[in-house]
Amino acid sequence: MRSGKAKVYIDNPPGISPIFEITESALMRHLVEKTQLLGKLEIVFGSGADGFKEGIRNAEILVGWNFPTASLAHMAPRLRWIQLISSGLDHLLPLNWLPIDVLLTRASGTHRQRTDEFVTLSLLMLNNQIPKIVTNKKSGRFEDHYVDNIKGKTTLVLGVGAVGSIVAASARKLRMKTIGIRARDIPSDVVDEVYSVNQLRDHLPRADFVVVATPKTSRTIRLLGRAEMDCMKPGAGIVNLSRLGVVDEIALMDYLGKECFSGVVFDSTEAAASPSTIRLANANNLILTPHSLNNDREHFRQNMLKIFVENLERYLLGKALVDLVDPLREY
Structure with a gap:
């Protein structure tokens, strides 16, 4: 007592x-x-x-x-x-x-409601190639491009915790298929399929969009790195909701330079003047957002x-x- x-x-x-x-x-x-x-x-x-x-x-x-x-x-x-x-x-x-x-x-x-809205916005922006349109605008280009509906496409959620569950629900509301990747392949009813992180590279080629929502730990640094990006299908999009370092920033710059991805939405907790923020802000086909949008x-x-x-x-x-x-x- x-x-x-x-x-x-x-x-x-x-x-x-x-x-x-x-x-x-x-x-x-x-x-x-x-x-x-x-x-x-x-x-x-x-x-x-x-x-x-x-x-x-x-x-x-x-x-x-x-x-x-x-x-x-x-x-x-x-x-x-x-x-x-x-x-x-x-x-x-x-x-x-x-x-x-x-x-x-x-x-x-x-952040549940704001995360839902932000993820929905990000997936729709990527499907409509808004990062590319913004990049073209900076260089004075105005080009037509055509895309398919988002319905039926596949989102891979890297990290099926509290945030990842919201991501999966957002994708499902857009009538997308969902693949969950977590530390262990424990069943989850928030995604259509779930696999362990050891199987990440096997399922990345299936994803039209990859949403990174895993916590940053000593085990998740560069979890989406060069080898993983090499497995992704041409024209796939990335939404990063994790802290800086989970996505290999240098590898990401290289793949964006080669126009391997349709675009990236990168949520950043870094200060505006940090080297990482400056690099990301200047990258083509990437929209950098302040972490405050999730609050x-x-x-x-x-x-x-x-x-x-x-x-x-x-x-x-x-x-x-x-x-x-x-x-x-x-x-």
Whole structure:
């Protein structure tokens, strides 16, 4: 039986966008119907290095995104659970800093509606060769081109997790066939067919579109690399929703230069002035989009807080947490 209150430290990094900032009023709107929880919590909000050092000192629960990890066990000896406000955690890898007795959870599914709309838009742009039209416009060319309907074409989804499931649903609404590739060939009803990552090259030649939606881990770096691109059918399109590095950027530039692909939509988390962003922005037949397009201005924070409060209730009741990260798998 738990005795005393669980101290929760909410870490808001300096300069964080209002979309991601966890305010007291926003959190309380989700806790107002959970009166049984309020009496069991001591909630502290903070920002910056000094705020983190002080707030984490006696905290049992940390909610944040990008925080100091060095000497975390020493700074927070009572810490037992970390809830990330995002689904991505590649910025925290490797997880060798995570104390063995501390749970780490993500917030998967916060982008569901926006991801659906973005993927639908991207697939339709690729099918209609919009990246090529944009490239032609830059060079003053205006050429006719003709394409087939998207219905009946095949989308290969690389990574059938929370995001990949949304991708598959988007493709199905466009009446497309779907192939799922995941770490293990565990059956999935969100795609028509599912195979293990070891079979990726066998099925790439079947895909009209490849959507990369796998988490970035030490095992997925350059998962769609030169050898994989060489297996793709001429004129196929790529949508990248993963962090930079999962798709081999240099190989991608080469294949675009040879006009092997119909086009690429590349979602980027990189800063606008980074070398990678500049290279991608200048590539022909590639549309570079800022990662912010996947963030729902109205619903992201409330979706994330809903996940946190559900996990908070589970934690206090001693139940298994949702979106628990396996440190060995890195997601």
